[in-house]
Structures are given as C-alpha cells and as structure tokens.
Amino acid sequence: MRKIKHIVVFRLSAMGDVAMTVPVLRAFAAQYPDVKLTVVSRPFFKPFFDGIPNLDFFAIDLKERHKGFFGLIRLYKDLKKLGVDAVADLHNVLRSKIVRSLFAWSGKKTAFVDKGRAEKKALTRVENKIFKPVKSMFERHKQVFKELGFEIRLENPIFPKKADLTEEILNLTxxxxxxxxxxxxxxxxxxxxxxxxxxxxxxxxxxxxxxxxxxxxxxxxxxxxxxxxxxxxxxxxxxxxxxxxxxxxxxxxxxxxxxxxxxxxxxxxxxxxxxxxxxxxxxxxxxxxxxxxxxxxxxxxxxxxxxxxxxxxxxxxxxxxxxxxxxxxxxxxxxxxxxxxxxxx
Missing domain, CATH: 3.40.50.2000 (Glycogen Phosphorylase B;)
Incomplete structure (x- = not known):
C-alpha cells in the first residue's frame, strides 16, 4: 500500500462536535507536516480550521449537489479527484459511512470513530450504573488516526494566537x-x-x-x-x-x-x-x-x-x-x- 500523504476527514455536525476535532487536527498538522488534511463539513464551520497548516476545507452541499444517495456518490467523486489516500471518519453516521465505504471499495485505507455507546449507556442508565469516566472524544479521535498509522500526541498543545480585533469589533467591545x-x-x-x-x-x-x-x-x-x-x-x-x-x-x-x-x-x-x-x-x-x-x-x-x-x-x-x-x-x-x-x- 502506498504511503498515506492525503487524508480526508469527516465531521459534518454538530457545532461542539466539530470544534472538538480541531485540537486533534491542529496537533496532527504540527506533527505530520508532510501529510495533507481535507476536512469535510458544513460551510458554517470553516472558520474553525483557519490557520491550520496543510489543511483544506471542503464545504459539503447537503441542499443541492451532495443531497441524497446520489449526492453522496457525487461527493465521493468530488473528493476522489483531490487524490485522497485515506479516510478518517470522525462522525460515523450514515452519510459518512456511505462515502467511507466507497473509498474502501476503491482500495483506500479507512478508519472510523468508536463512539463508545455501551460505556455511555452504562454511565447514564438508572439501574446498575457504572459511574466512571469513559474515554474522551479526543482520545477516540486519536485512535482513528492511529488505525491509519499516525500516533498523535496531545500533550503541550499548540493554540492559535489571539485574533486581532477589527474596528467593528472594537466599537462593541x-x-x-x-x-x-x-x-x-x-x-x-x-x-x-x-x-x-x-x-x-x-x-x-x-x-x-x-x-x-x-x-x-x-x-x-x-x-x-x-x-x-x-x-x-x-x-x-x-x-x-x-x-x-x-x-x-x-x-x-x-x-x-x-x-x-x-x-x-x-x-x-x-x-x-x-x-x-x-x-x-x-x-x-x-x-x-x-x-x-x-x-x-x-x-x-x-x-x-x-x-x-x-x-x-x-x-x-x-x-x-x-x-x-x-x-x-x-x-x-x-x-x-x-x-x-x-x-x-
């Protein structure tokens, strides 16, 4: 199998869940600067990923081009044109499963997040509750990349510098x-x-x-x-x-x-x-x-x-x-x- 140089990452929603992918992807970009990432998500979330090196944002169009089953086929074809080597599915829902499967059938390496539903059910059930921490979503995202061959370290994280405030913002603040x-x-x-x-x-x-x-x-x-x-x-x-x-x-x-x-x-x-x-x-x-x-x-x-x-x-x-x-x-x-x-x- 050829060396992985380009990974497409899926997380379509919701806002907090998409934000939780950012620290992991920022760490990945710093630790593997030669590997390109393409994040597939809703257009609204694009600003989350601004400034992360070697990361492109692909805005999914769920209202028209990528709507429905045939829209997902088009999404697969659109992404395939980018020269993708592997898929990291950080959402693991029907849409991402379909596109992920198409890449797998074409011979690309894929991995998907384990949401830990059994452990979470044990934590929240009324009887025989198991009150202990389950694995964090950040660790679950790390595991996806590990399955693709990339260990990510989240200690000593890198954060973006504080944003410059525009005149319009300063008029308010x-x-x-x-x-x-x-x-x-x-x-x-x-x-x-x-x-x-x-x-x-x-x-x-x-x-x-x-x-x-x-x-x-x-x-x-x-x-x-x-x-x-x-x-x-x-x-x-x-x-x-x-x-x-x-x-x-x-x-x-x-x-x-x-x-x-x-x-x-x-x-x-x-x-x-x-x-x-x-x-x-x-x-x-x-x-x-x-x-x-x-x-x-x-x-x-x-x-x-x-x-x-x-x-x-x-x-x-x-x-x-x-x-x-x-x-x-x-x-x-x-x-x-x-x-x-x-x-x-």
Missing part, C-alpha cells in the same frame, strides 16, 4: 484594559441550562467588579431577548449575540480570559482557541467524554449527585427524568463566581 469574561448561558436542551434567575445573580455579582468586562453569547431572537435582560443596567456587561458575524464572535472569544459555558458548543469553541473554560453540568456529566479540551475537572461544576443520585441521566441532555428538572439549582452561585474569580488570578 472597546479596547481590552480589563479581564474579559465570556458567558454562554444556553444549550440545546433545558436540562443542561443553568436557571436564568441564578445566572442573573452570577452576572450581577461578577459585574460588581469594574475590572471585569462580561460578554454574553447566544443566538436567535429569543436568546438575545434573555441576554439583554441579563445585561440590563450594567455598563460592563455586553450582549454580543446578533451584533457581529460568527467569525467576529470567534475573534472576541479568542481574546477572553475565561469562558463560562453550559455543556454546549461554546465550551468547545473556547477550548479549541486555548481559552480557560468553566462548564456547568445538569443532566449530563463530563465523565461521558465531552469535557472541553485541555480542561480539568476542577473547572467542571456538576450538579449535586447526593441530592440527585441518578445523574448523569443523559449523554446529550435530551432525556428527562421526573424530579430532576431542578438538578442544576444544586449548583451554588457562590461556587460558580468563586471558580471564575480563581481562574482570573
């Missing part, structure tokens, strides 16, 4: 003379969202320190309305959502001193940029393998398992358990503020 705190108080499911009244108290307490400037992240009219309420009356609290392009939001995040996030995509975006991340966990738990890159359990604040012993009840937060609706209220606001302040020392 002002020059950086204070500690910048990002807060992303939303998640896909309510079971992963810190109650709004408690988050308001966290923000109010932090805003008392005039050496802090706080930026609120979210998206969509409903979230923006909530963010504006959280920021109301505080000069050093700024709603970012809806005011800048996504690429510009990434530039602000790269200049933060710390990010407070739920178990959501924002935690992984901040982590891939080398930012300290504090996460709050409700129905889910960092033991499921989704702790943000290069972070420790010291900054993962989990709901009280003494009061809610069935936690975690879900991997993604989509499963509701009666009586556990208020699990995140067991996270004291004082602890959240103290951990943030400690990270800013």
């Amino acid at each position: 002002g020059e950086k003379h204070k500690k910048w705190i990002g807060i992303a108080p939303f998640a896909q499911y309510d079971s992963k969202v810190y109650p709004q009244d408690l988050m308001q108290q966290v923000i109010d307490k932090l805003a008392e320190n005039q050496d802090y400037k706080i930026f609120l992240f979210g998206g969509g009219n409903k979230e923006i309305e909530i963010l504006d309420k959280l920021a109301a009356g505080k000069e050093n609290v700024i709603t970012v959502a809806g005011k800048l392009k996504f690429e510009e939001e990434l530039k602000i995040i790269s200049n933060l001193d710390v990010m407070l996030s739920m178990d959501s995509g924002n935690s992984h975006i901040a982590a891939m940029l080398g930012i300290k991340v504090i996460t709050l966990w409700g129905a889910t738990h960092p033991y499921a393998g989704f702790l943000s890159f290069n972070q420790t359990m010291d900054t993962a604040i989990v709901s009280d398992r003494g009061k809610y012993p069935l936690l975690p009840t879900s991997i993604y937060g989509n499963k509701k358990v009666e009586g556990y609706e208020d699990a995140m209220r067991s996270i004291p606001i004082e602890k959240v503020v103290a951990v943030i302040q400690d990270q800013l020392k």
